[in-house]
Amino acid sequence: MSDFRFPARVQKLRERIAKDDLDALFLSNDENRRYISGFVSSAGYLFVTQDEAVICTDFRYTELAAQQAPGWRVDRIGNKPDWLPKLVNEFEIKTLGFEADDMTVGTLERFKKALKEGDADPELKPTTGIGVGLRAYKDPEELELLQRAIDIGDRAFEETVSQLVAGMTEKEAAWIFEKAVRELGAESISFDTIVAAGPNAARPHHATSDTPLAEGQTIVFDCGARYQGYCSDLTRTVVLGEADDEMKRVYDIVLTAQLAAISMVEAGMTGEECDAIARKIITEAGHENEFGHSLGHGLGLEVHENPGVGPNAKGKLENGMPFTIEPGIYIPGWGGVRIEDVVVLEDGKARVLSHAAKMKF
């Protein structure tokens, strides 16, 4: 048992399995599989009981699974789901949990049919949020990898910004960032880089285009690096040449809202309460309807994960959870401003992990 690469994670999973009255939990989500076992792949399942820990994967990955996940039994499976009833019968499972937020309706039907055909009849219990719930809290090893991803993203962004000139296209600017991320040692970007210039910046999720950058407009740069699986996420708004008074005014509101949320968020608040700190400032400045997304989100092996940080996020923000704080104001036809840092809650307060320079007026 102590052979596991992440024994504490397996232990916490087993505590949840016991708490939920399951004999076994059967995980299908790629990131949860990686998090619990250390095995990185695009296909496979974990089957975990209080005493057993099995990776089920196909021919392509069995050798890798054995290398990456010491302590786990590795079963080679084929396309047919007949291995599930076999495991259920081997371990005499009466109550089997599955990941309802990952498994499709079609896949569940195929497993149900296979269980029936394989003379296995466990009670199937949908579970939600077990894997992602555990993953919201980062252990020191994870925080180190996340910090590394953030540092690479910060530096790549600063290198990029120093090279921006009017006439360069959004796509060219994004590519400067993406090259820098790789040259600095990240395995990849963590999501499609957003560069949104002028009116394009009015769309929070603008698809980076061939629009040229121009002086005297806001340019929103939303970008991230992935390092050993961990995702960074950074947004800065910059202006080439002179910002006009309206840009300064809007930017100042967003920055004030962001800094207020960072300094006032506390462990034990809900995501909704954290969101409200920034939203109140933007609302009072008259831009209530121009901040149409959540204040932030957790991040880790996925760029969006628990905890939620938005108007309907009822879950609590706790020590050990990293998340983004990224208010914005978007004005159709004019453009937009968004500023985003990653913070982690420690000793009840937010410590900022992002260090890329912010524009100041």
Next chain:
Amino acid sequence: MSDFRFPARVQKLRERIAKDDLDALFLSNDENRRYISGFVSSAGYLFVTQDEAVICTDFRYTELAAQQAPGWRVDRIGNKPDWLPKLVNEFEIKTLGFEADDMTVGTLERFKKALKEGDADPELKPTTGIGVGLRAYKDPEELELLQRAIDIGDRAFEETVSQLVAGMTEKEAAWIFEKAVRELGAESISFDTIVAAGPNAARPHHATSDTPLAEGQTIVFDCGARYQGYCSDLTRTVVLGEADDEMKRVYDIVLTAQLAAISMVEAGMTGEECDAIARKIITEAGHENEFGHSLGHGLGLEVHENPGVGPNAKGKLENGMPFTIEPGIYIPGWGGVRIEDVVVLEDGKARVLSHAAKMKF
């Protein structure tokens, strides 16, 4: 109606909706949404009846949806699924299909609850394969984009191979390819580039590592480019310096199997029958247990999509379908060989779309 960007695709979808006795189909899959409507995003739904075509998406994407998908009504939705009962009631839907191979068990439960709370009570019918079924056939516009992705991938691979030297790591080699892909105009790679040198090549899905390339070993290079959403996929096996007799022997078996499948595959065959052409040659050469994956797969907006081309693929290969042909032999401790081209069936036979040079002995 004629305003649609892809009227023929909407028409075919409506034919399937009628054939399946549905009043409406409700699509959740990202690529299907893009394919049918032209709207590119990571969130949203299509709701299609014989007379109506609605995109449901959130604040971030409504402006983009209206731009990219003329002819579609765009409804702005929030996090709550209360919009589904509203649409069901507005259009008086009695039978509502959903994508069982895309929608998770948890999401379906939330929609069921919302329908109940919204006083809507349609019969919910799981459908499988409607969107991906349509997408297996490529129209000329798609084949042009696919060819463009393939041409970029081919050229980037050839540029890379000309720069390979002993001592360079797998990751460095992959990065040369990835830079070239972008400089040649692709938006990104289409999947994580695999460079597998020596014994690493015994794993068909090796995770590209810091292993240095050496002379006198097989190096498997599996790589692709994405161009306007369309994914190329190319595998070549190369040797730095001299190949020994065993390498030549194994390479020759794989190449013979690949060329045989390309020349003998015919429209109307099943994916299984196509697979069997290559598998028979590898089996007769004594390597039956060392070719543990399918011969190929369809590709398009996803790098793996319909049709299936493998031992259990019962569907027919038809004119207009592109797919890969990629036999391999993998010998633990020694290495592996895989050779992959993309073909499209036209007038009953395969036309090869990949043009990157192959090693010859």
